Amino acid sequence: MAFKKLINSKKILSLFAVFLLSGTNLLMAQSTDVAASGNSKAGHSSDWFSVGYYLLLFFFAILCVATLGKILKVYDLSVKMQGKKGINWNNIMALLCAVFLVVGLYGAYWSLTVQGSMTLPVSASEHGVAIDNMFTVTSILTLIVFVLTQILLFGFAFIYRASDKRKAYFLPHNNTIEKVWTVIPAVVLTILVVFGFFTWQKVMDISSKKGDINIDVTGHQFAWELRYPGTDGKLGKVDYKLVTGLNKLGVDYSDRNSFDDLQADTLVLPVNKTIRLNIHAQDVIHSVYLPQFRVQMNAVPGLPTFFKFVPTITTADMRIKTDNPKFEYTLYCNKICGGSHYNMQKVVRVVSEEEYQEWIAKQKPYLSDQLKADLKIAEIKPSVSGQISSNKLALNN
Amino acid sequence: MSTLAVHDHGVLQHGEGHEHHHKATFLNTYVFSQDHKMIAKQFLITGITMAFIAMTLSILFRIQLAYPDKSFPLLETLLGRFAPGGRLSPDFYMSLVTIHGTIMVFFVLTAGLSGTFANLLIPLQIGARDMASPLVNMLSYWFFLTASIIMLSAFFVEKGPASGGWTIYPPLSAMPKAMPGSGMGMTLWLISMVCFIASSLMGGINYVSTVLNMRTKGMDLWKMPLTVWALFLTAILGVLAFPVLVAGVVLLIFDRSFGTSFYLSDIVLNGQVQPYEGGSPILFQHLFWFLGHPEVYIVIMPAMGISSEVMSVNSRKPIFGYHAMVYSLIGITVLSFIVWGHHMFVTGMNPFLGGVFMITTLIIAVPSAVKTFNWLATLWRGNIRFTPAMLFAIGMVSFFISGGLTGIFLGNAALDINLHDTYFVVAHFHLVMGSAAIFGMLAGVYHWFPKMFRRMMDERLGYLHFWITFIGAYLVFFPMHFMGLDGVPRRYYALTEFPAFNRWLTVNVFITWAAIMSGFAQVAFLINFVYSIFWGKKTVQNPWNANTLEWDAPIEHVHGNWIGEIPTVYRWPYDYSKPGHEEDFIPQTVPFSQTMSSNLPHDFEDNPAGLAEYNKWVVLNKANEEVK
């Protein structure tokens, strides 16, 4: 057959190979510094060359598909001329459904085990454990449904492929079975809802978690600012109208609790203490996302939010658990907030109580000397907590 | 009444040289056509064009995700300032994501899907001459086209198109200084959407009134095919939900251009204190998702209707549980208005409210489950014919299952804390909405192509198209679940800034190549589509041996759909493989008196006279047999 000759022709095959080889790496994968000089004329003309090359390749592919189609057609016709049945596409499709079912289920299994093992490590917070349990239960239930329904879908497609010898079974409805499969999902979902509801209430319940450490997290394009309370354990008020170049958060210094507030670069948290993150945004919506702690809450301008949680695993312990000496907890921004949304991160470190005390003693107050000068409150010594009450007078003067 | 007018002149027709009150010119047949069949084709072709554009955009940003550190000089040649040094700029990346999402959700899967099939199928399947108002119907298309052009024109403004995500949350979208795309690009987005909503309302009102008022004799609501039910309920959903988005959009326009503060409060932008006070960004989210959630069902319900129809025809079996299918559609329609809060679990909304939305959300999964089981039961013991349309319908069910199940995770507020805005959500909605709805749409295109273009599409190219796309979509979206479970946020320009995400880089490369592969498969579709319009095999009257009315209408399109009287309908549309009947289908236009041997008592539930006849016949028949 002529087509066979064409396909088998070694010349064409080797030509094709040369064509392929010479072409790779033209369009793809140029290193950045090559591209830097890409503005030159030569760079651009080679662009078009590679475009032409890929277009040719593309047309070649189309040609191959078309030829294949023609070959099949000719084959089909010639078989039919011999009085046999031609290609039964219907059976081929049914078979492909069955193949897809098997290969697809294996693929899903592979993905679940290999990629599934690349997911987050155990929850590093108290409430996260409840969430993870909920997740496991939901996963098991849905996976069962997933496997069963896909098997039925493609299984039926394969088994009940058309045949001239058979007529389909006329079955317009069956009220009993329909009731059954309305009630079963309803019951399963009710169970999930009830558990979910209580888990959600527990996670969000603020009264049960006592003895908070209040930390302010403020998002703006494109960074997070942290504010820790000083020795008084209280954060001073903020007012966005007071924001200046020096007073980035608009801390209100008419509130004496503000004087000893500290700034920090890293979100350091003592382990097993209740943390209350007070979440603010200055410009657009951001979102505080701490996936390892199962914590997320949007930061909304004009609408302060908070999230209370108890970290339970120190960074050091997590490094051992994950077998990764470089492991760090991270705070991401998880609400689209502009061009650098993808790089709005803060390192989070969970440490022991002693380490925490040691660390916090080293942090600088928000009320920098410059800011003091600016606000004309130079005489204040915020680090000495005993003086604060008398200082209030000075401020009022 | 316009209804009457249409009925009247429909009897006459252009083709045979009769005198007529207006002449058929090129302009009024192909461009400013008021014929629903032509408008359907206009919607389809515009929709497909938009789909290819949006797909190209997605390939562009997928390349960025796969090769964040590499430079492609070609990109700079093509995109200029949007890709300095051959790499997409972060802002332009955001624009691509935004416009991709907007076009796919609204322009392809809402207008392209509902617009095409509501226009084509509603009049043809209920036996009407045209839409209730052909003029408004035409306007609906032209507003849609205008909206599409405005949306795309944003690529030509200096700072690029809107870039705040398809959900355009303010303040990001409200303040031109917040990001480049929030300038002129955002203005164009808003104008385009207002035109779009006008289009969709004009279409929707038309579809609803046509279904309610213009059904042919005998076509009561319970004899309508599921496609018509789905398109009808979709239109109701759209008519009720879209105006809320208009409200939201208009307030946003006010905030942007007239200094109001509906959505803005306490803002310091780039160190500058802004004058806005008293608004709430969350208000916008409520307005947006009040439309947004019904919108996702606006997208999927026509696909469900189409798949039901296609699966029944090609299994040669009645759709299982027709009533349950309709009631679950109605259930979804009603429930979809009270679940929007599940998009807002972590906005700081009162946790109790979150709990309530969790309950309503998981309730909506019940009708979805019922539909799935009924589809499976429809296949059971069928006599399945694998046309490309059938394959796409099966694929639709498969995607709907895979994506719907992850909805159960997301609908659980406790689980959503960690999943919200991650790739898990991306995987969820691309499977359940993106892929499933597109597959429903493609099933419709393959199935009704002969009705639209009077020619057949090539089956084998259809098979090729199906398998590559089907496998490709799973390869693209399945791994994304696990990225989400690792806490990888969506809408990130690059994952390179986080050491923890490095392990996903190879997966990203894989996904991108799978996407490119599926992209190429669409070329097979395009070639098939265009070629078949002009040179495909001519169709026969009823190529799929289907029961519904549209296959009774003449192949040649005539204005008014039927020459002479519109046929009367006697039975439901799913009498396939009825025992006692020789052929495996009985069209809706065949009266029971002609099918005595296959009638069932059930057929005469609300027809006592018919039942009496039937009983008489049964007795007589028995007697005859005994005589023999």
Ligand code: HEM
């Ligand atoms: C089985 C029922 C379903 C449930 C319980 C469900 C639940 C959810 C939930 C809770 C979210 C929010 C996730 C988040 O942002 O954190 C979500 C997102 C989404 N769902 Fe579903 N869903 C279901 C079915 C569907 C269907 C049928 C569609 C469309 C046809 C759909 C389309 C979407 C879309 C588009 C989003 C993402 C919107 C965005 O943030 O950009 N879902 N779904």
Ligand SMILES: [Cu+2]
């Ligand atoms: Cu941000």
Ligand SMILES: [Cu+2]
């Ligand atoms: Cu929703």
